[in-house]
Amino acid sequence: MTKVLYVHAKGGPPVGYALPRVAARSAVHLLALSDLPAGTAADAAELCASVVVRGDTDEHDLVELITSRAREVGADAVITFSEYAVVAVAEASRLLGLRGAGPAAASARDKRLMRAAWERHGIPQPRFRAVATARELRSAADELACPLLLKAAWSAGSTAHQIIEGPADVPDAWERSHAVMTESARLGYAELHVGGAGEDFIVEEIVTGCAGEWFDGAGWGDYVSVEGVVVDGVFRPVCLSGRMPTVAPFTERAGITPAAVGTGAQTRIVELARRAVEALGLENCGTHTEIKLGADGRMWVIETAARFGGAMTVPQIEQVFGLDLVAIFTDQLLGRPAGWPSRALTPADADGAAGSLVVLAVDGAGAPWPRRHLWDSASVIRSAPVGAGSTLSVVRESSLPDGTPVPVYDPAAGANTMAGLCLLSADRPQTVIRDFTALVDALPRILPTDVTEEVRA
Numbered sequence: 001m002t003k004v005l006y007v008h009a010k011g012g013p014p015v016g017y018a019l020p021r022v023a024a025r026s027a028v029h030l031l032a033l034s035d036l037p038a039g040t041a042a043d044a045a046e047l048c049a050s051v052v053v054r055g056d057t058d059e060h061d062l063v064e065l066i067t068s069r070a071r072e073v074g075a076d077a078v079i080t081f082s083e084y085a086v087v088a089v090a091e092a093s094r095l096l097g098l099r100g101a102g103p104a105a106a107s108a109r110d111k112r113l114m115r116a117a118w119e120r121h122g123i124p125q126p127r128f129r130a131v132a133t134a135r136e137l138r139s140a141a142d143e144l145a146c147p148l149l150l151k152a153a154w155s156a157g158s159t160a161h162q163i164i165e166g167p168a169d170v171p172d173a174w175e176r177s178h179a180v181m182t183e184s185a186r187l188g189y190a191e192l193h194v195g196g197a198g199e200d201f202i203v204e205e206i207v208t209g210c211a212g213e214w215f216d217g218a219g220w221g222d223y224v225s226v227e228g229v230v231v232d233g234v235f236r237p238v239c240l241s242g243r244m245p246t247v248a249p250f251t252e253r254a255g256i257t258p259a260a261v262g263t264g265a266q267t268r269i270v271e272l273a274r275r276a277v278e279a280l281g282l283e284n285c286g287t288h289t290e291i292k293l294g295a296d297g298r299m300w301v302i303e304t305a306a307r308f309g310g311a312m313t314v315p316q317i318e319q320v321f322g323l324d325l326v327a328i329f330t331d332q333l334l335g336r337p338a339g340w341p342s343r344a345l346t347p348a349d350a351d352g353a354a355g356s357l358v359v360l361a362v363d364g365a366g367a368p369w370p371r372r373h374l375w376d377s378a379s380v381i382r383s384a385p386v387g388a389g390s391t392l393s394v395v396r397e398s399s400l401p402d403g404t405p406v407p408v409y410d411p412a413a414g415a416n417t418m419a420g421l422c423l424l425s426a427d428r429p430q431t432v433i434r435d436f437t438a439l440v441d442a443l444p445r446i447l448p449t450d451v452t453e454e455v456r457a
Helices: 015-023 041-047 059-073 083-096 111-120 134-143 167-187 263-278 313-321 325-333 377-383 429-446 451-456
Strands: 003-008 027-032 050-053 077-079 128-131 148-152 162-164 201-205 223-231 234-243 254-257 285-293 299-303 353-359 391-394 420-426
Touching: 003 015, 003 059, 003 083, 015 027, 015 041, 015 313, 015 325, 027 059, 041 050, 059 083, 077 083, 077 325, 111 128, 111 201, 111 299, 128 134, 134 148, 134 167, 134 201, 148 167, 162 167, 223 263, 223 313, 223 325, 234 263, 234 313, 254 313, 254 429, 263 285, 263 299, 313 325, 313 353, 313 420, 353 429, 377 391, 377 420, 377 429, 420 429
Parallel strands: 003 027, 003 077, 027 050
Antiparallel strands: 128 201, 148 162, 148 201, 223 234, 223 285, 234 254, 254 353, 285 299, 353 420, 391 420
16 A cells, blocks of 8 residues: 655645545545644544654754654655645655756745746846845835835744835834744744744835726725646646735735636636746646736736645635645656646636635725724624625634733734634635625624723733
8 A cells, every 4th residue: 555654844734635635536644843733632543654843953964853753654655734744745756756846946936036037038027136134125215116025035834024115114124024934933833944034034025906998896805826746747727716906015905716717818818827836847746836917918926836725725725626735746757647637627617716815804995993802703603794605614624722812913923813714605705705805804703802901901
């Protein structure tokens, strides 16, 4: 029987979703680089032939840890769905002679390498500069057209983003972004293989999107993600996911599958994603490519990743299109025939729609809630104002325990300040937009007030 070493770290589709699907295709040995979510450890013990929790191994020993464990269990493939472990797993797979993202994996992780590769290949993207010091950031602010967006080169989840309106904003933006990356590392949301990754940044011009020219209906954000896979160096698109407008500066609020764009527009978007992915030289990996949509058909590639989309993107695709990406990708890494679609799937191929909503303590316009509240999943499910044909659930693995105070939204910390993650199924994409819009407005009325905080105030 085949054996897979599953490397778990934070991020990606919930391990409670992905692990059983890998286990259905092969014997699984689990190497946990971060703590398993509450309630998952018992399931992992039943599903896996072995479970090893990482000790205090630093980033210099991580590839050796993965390769030695893979050799111990006789792994035929090493798999991860975490952004933070992609580079280490790719390098370990290369050393083991197994299929993986390949030596170019860092180019789909380090935004400096990514943007440089796209520049060489003429891929449309925002003008940018790599910056490693406050002085370099000041020089970039003089060279580029403000406003600018400062972001960490190895970050994910919109963390450490800072908008720079002019050179005077540079010192505070630089200090704040560094502080957020330090806190993200403490929480486990940081690159696991590259030492000092929290010191690497890029700054880019902010391009103007125009959702109204692309989507069939209102309420959509001005960018999409192209979900796909690379098979022996060839990009294979799966589908498009849409978004609701981000919360300032650019924190994602909700993802919707499928994206309600027309066939002609989708063809153009997919072709740009193909160029962007293939410019990086990846070998065998999932891909998640974000593209900004502008007026008059203009597009810019924002970033890509050598893994599938995070949060509930993968479960949404399975629900809507009937494609188990985790199982298919496991087959691919094991050298079996993999049932990828022959083309990018469209809304016409979908059975309904699905979306996931990140609960942040801001209203629909991005303004902070006037009061502090406690997270309570039962209240959300019971009182959410969704349509009669829609079904809402809470992804407990990705949500705070009930009774926990909802964090105050921090624009620089992005998704680090989320309280919960909700999953919705509906008849069509526009219904998901409508239901989530109503839910965002209703959350301060649904969730109980944090009386303790009010007394302190």
